[in-house]
Amino acid sequence: MESDKYIVGHDDILLVTGATGFIGTKVVENLLEQGFRRIRCFVRASSDPSKVEALRAMGHDGAQVEVFQGNLLMREDCRVAVRGASIIFHLAVGGGSRSFPDAFMNSVVTTRNLLEAVASSKSLKRFVNISSFAVYSNREKSRRRLLDETCPVEKEAALRSDAYCFAKVGQDEIVKEYCEKFGIPFVMVRPGYVYGPGHDAITSRVGIDTFGIFLHLGGSNSVPFTYVDNCAEAIVLAGLQKDGVDGEVFNVVDDDLPSSRQFLRLYKKNVTHFSSLYLPHFVSYTLCFLWEKYSVWSNGQLEPTFNRRKWHAVWKKTYYSNEKLKTRLGWTPKVPTAEGFRRYFAACRTVEERHA
């Protein structure tokens, strides 16, 4: 990347929230590789000390990695953390909670606190909000099978019965609302499924093992994989690029996406073999429909965890595009999918062996 295309100089302060996370660490690494010398990392007080130490150790050759341990729910912490920052890469997420209020608080309230803290900032040049593919409804699209940045976002996110989706939709809304209100330049980055060493789960877009046997639900669908290094590169570019990106949304998926069936075959061959049962799309759709109806009929005896909205978002046959990312940001996936899988499977094998 050429530095004259950047909106900031190499000595400006760049704030990364969620910096000890799976993607956050790679974003910090990428920024250092680009020659930025003042990276401030906002990490939870409860972050794994070894990860915090690893972050600190990244600073070398005159580059500073400042670790700020705090809580995004505390307005004062946010005010201190954003002081002097030129770009904020907001990667922190609530993560993992199935509770709507918890997920909402740790995504929306925290983001609002950050935005309030930067509202009067003179130094901030861009707020990079890390969203997710989870926000897309994947229904009523103009081009039926293609999911890109123009596709509609879930309007009634609570009905998908997915706390993460609900929180992420809320986070995107508050970013737009506050950035428009306070004139904060912003970019939304929506990664697909980010994979790589350190994240050994199989995405539910391929299948689920909730019922004791792995149900393969993806079939011939493309899976919107993006290798963690490639995703971090896209996030960094979205933050740095000088022209024509403010207010834009960028989806992040790699090239040469495998189908769910191809991925599962590779996983079984390279990591561990296990039994799986393929459910064709019409079967998974019917089961989601029945589950949804049963939930209503039984007055919530079973939560509507599986429902048609979820099916559309996760298991419907869909293709993905990274054209905008390539043309507008000049992004190319540095790690080809074959190499990404090789590294990922090797890491998964290590985890399997450790468990064994």
Place this chain on the structure above:
Amino acid sequence: MLKVALVGCGKIADSHASLITKIDGCELVGVCDREELMARQLYERFPVRRYFSDLEKLLSETKPDVVHVTTPPQTHFEIARRCLESGCHVFVEKPFTLYAEESQALINLANSKGLKLTAGHDDQFSPVARRLRSTVQSGYLGGPPVHMESYFCYEIGTTYARALLGDSRHWVRRLPGKLLQNIISHGIARVAEFMVGDSPEVMACGFVSPFLKSLGEAEICDELRVVIRDERETTAYFTFSSQMRPSMHQFCIYGPENGLLLNQDHETLIRLRGARFKSYLEKFVPPVLFARQYFAGSLANMAAFLRRDLHMRSGMGYLIESFYRSITEDAPVPIPYREILLTARIMDSIFEQINRRPVALQPDLEFPSGVLVHHNSQV
């Protein structure tokens, strides 16, 4: 139409809102949270008329008949007091208050205003807990309880532990009983229900588990053993553990003739026959009788599921409905105030003991490492 409001829009508020909105004859007229966004997210997901970030506005503009307080425990007393002063009946989530004196003050205020109160001890109203109560009332124990054992466990995962341990400002740390205060009410309330008098003897031993110690924690007790004895000499053991497996929610009650074993997780109630069989039959017959009871319990649960009557939060639903009925029909409150107070007093005594410095042990009486011994005390 009973007008209901909810103050505090965190995790447990979802359960309240979901249940309240399913009860005929009541309406959720408002929800309130100091953080307006939190109030709004609840308002957007449930049929609620309005949302607020100011308690006074909620009370003055919606004029609720009942308020559910689902805020962090530190605020229960003040919010409940304010609601009572405004003429509302109040449902306070557990723990009812931080101290027994506050519980007493709320009860006095409610009585003086002719209003009603209840605590969120909903485990006591699950279908199996109700069966236990009616079996005890039928005289199955053969007299007053002799002894009880209450297990209330909580699996503390690494993520939660790190969140709690790494944050010196976490609200749980500011509770007098810290982590225990937020969790043990259910298990203590079960014991309090069957005890008499208001000043049982309580002996508590609390300590930090090796797991938490390994994460650098030295302050938060996540293991607790308690012995309680009331004026009638009924005794109880209470166990809280974050580490033992299975992580049980179980209650045993023994009378002079028979006993009962309640397993909350399995939703089973097992009758423990006091009479013995002759000779070797004691080794052959009781296991078969137990197997039959467990099998019947499993069938009953399946039947309830098929009838759409096995909801995870049915205890809370029953408690809320009973509380509303006590208001609309002027019936007795579902949890007698004596029980709420006794639960609070036992908890006060436990926290007072575990927060006190441990007694120095004589070398020849030394316990295994990690175990602290405390004074016993009368509530």
